[in-house]
Amino acid sequence: MIELRKISKNYNPGSVNEICLFKEFDFTVEAGEFVSVVGSNGSGKTSMLNIICGNIEIDQGEILINGQDITKMKEFLRHRRIGRVFQDPSKGTCPSMNILENMSIADNKGKAFNLSRGTNKQKTEYYRGLLRPLNLGLEDKMETQVGALSGGQRQALSLLMSTMTPIDILILDEHTAALDPKTAEIIMSLTDQVVREKKLTTIMVTHNLRYAVEYGNRIVMMHEGKVILDKKEEQKSILETEEIMNIFNKISVECGN
Numbered sequence: 304m305i306e307l308r309k310i311s312k313n314y315n316p317g318s319v320n321e322i323c324l325f326k327e328f329d330f331t332v333e334a335g336e337f338v339s340v341v342g343s344n345g346s347g348k349t350s351m352l353n354i355i356c357g358n359i360e361i362d363q364g365e366i367l368i369n370g371q372d373i374t375k376m377k378e379f380l381r382h383r384r385i386g387r388v389f390q391d392p393s394k395g396t397c398p399s400m401n402i403l404e405n406m407s408i409a410d411n412k413g414k415a416f417n418l419s420r421g422t423n424k425q426k427t428e429y430y431r432g433l434l435r436p437l438n439l440g441l442e443d444k445m446e447t448q449v450g451a452l453s454g455g456q457r458q459a460l461s462l463l464m465s466t467m468t469p470i471d472i473l474i475l476d477e478h479t480a481a482l483d484p485k486t487a488e489i490i491m492s493l494t495d496q497v498v499r500e501k502k503l504t505t506i507m508v509t510h511n512l513r514y515a516v517e518y519g520n521r522i523v524m525m526h527e528g529k530v531i532l533d534k535k536e537e538q539k540s541i542l543e544t545e546e547i548m549n550i551f552n553k554i555s556v557e558c559g560n
Contacts, residue, residue: 305332305355305472305504310364312350324350325528328364334471336535337498337505337519341512341547343554346525348508352474355506357381369471383413386465386503388458390477395461398450402441402460405449406430409464433463437493455486459493466497473498475507479514487511491518512547522547526554 310328315321324347332338342348353359355366357378366374373381389395396405403424410426431442437459441452449457458478466473475494479487495518498505509515515522522539524532524547532550534542 304334304367304369305330305506306365306367307331307351307354308365308367310354310366311362312354312359313362316362323528325361325364328528330530332504332506332521334369334504335502336521337503338507338521338523339515339519340506340508340523340525341510341515341551342525343551345527347528348525349476351525352387352476352506352508355381355472356385356387356474383468384470385472385474386470387474387476388461388465388478390480392454392457392461392481393450395465396449396457399448401446401448402434402452403427403430403445405460406433406464406467409467412468433467434460437463439489453486455482455489458482458486458490462490462493462497466501466503470501471504473503473505475505475509477508477510480510494518512544512551516542516544516547524550 307328307330310325310330311323312325313321313323328347330351340348340351350359354361357373357376361374364374365372368381368384387395397408400408407426407430410430427445431445434442439456439459441456441460444452449460452460462478478494479490482490491514494507497503505519507514507519516539520539521535522532522542523530531554
C-alpha cells in the first residue's frame with residue numbers, strides 16, 4: 304500500500320520561476336492495485352513517481368509504504384522493495400555488460416557486497432529459464448552486451464530485472480513511449496503478465512490512453528498537481544478511450560492550447 308499524505312512541493316522556491324506543483328496532495332494506492340496514471344505534461348505524473356522513489360525531496364507531508372514512514376529514507380533503501388522501469392530503454396541496464404552480468408547484478412540487489420565473484424555461472428541456466436518465456440531469444444544471448452540489443456529487448460530485460468528480487472511495488476514511467484507500436488504491445492503484454500503473476504502493487508504513467516483503459520484495475524487522470532478523475536474496477540471497465548480523450552481536449556481548451 305502506498306500513501307501520500309498532505310504532500311507539498313515547490314520548484315525554484317523564492318525565485319520568479321517558482322512553481323507550486325503539489326499543495327497538500329493526498330493519494331493512496333491499495334495493495335495489489337494496478338493504477339494507470341494519465342495527464343498532460345506538467346500535471347505531476349512523473350514528479351509523483353519521483354517522490355515515491357525518493358528521487359526528489361518534498362517540502363511537507365508524509366510518504367508511507369505498507370504503513371512504514373519512508374519520507375526521510377534514502378533512495379537506495381527504498382529501491383530494495385521498489386522496482387522501476389524507465390521510458391528510456393538505456394536506463395535500468397548497464398549497456399557495456401552482457402545479459403548474464405546484468406541479471407547477476409539485479410539478482411544481488413539489496414544483498415551485502417563481498418569479495419566473491421559478481422557473476423555466478425551456476426545460475427546461468429536459471430537466468431535462461433527466466434528469459435525464455437519472453438520469447439525474444441534473449442536466453443541464447445547471455446554473452447551479448449546489452450547495448451547491442453534492440454530497444455524492445457532491453458525494455459523487456461529491464462522489466463524482468465526490476466522484478467527478479469522480492470518487491471512490493473512496481474513503478475512504470477512511460478516504459479513503452481520510446482518503442483515502436485508492435486514492440487510496445489509485446490512489452491505491455493509482458494507487463495500485465497508479470498504484475499498478475501507476482502501480485503505487484505503497480506503505478507504506470509502513460510501517454511497511451513488505450514493502454515490506460517485496457518490495463519490495470521484503476522485509472523487516474525492528473526492536472527496541475529491534482530487528481531481530476533479516479534475510476535476503479537467496474538467504473539473503469541466501462542470507460543472508453545474516446546471518453547478519456549474528450550476530457551483531455553476539454554482541459555486543453557480551458558488552458559488555451
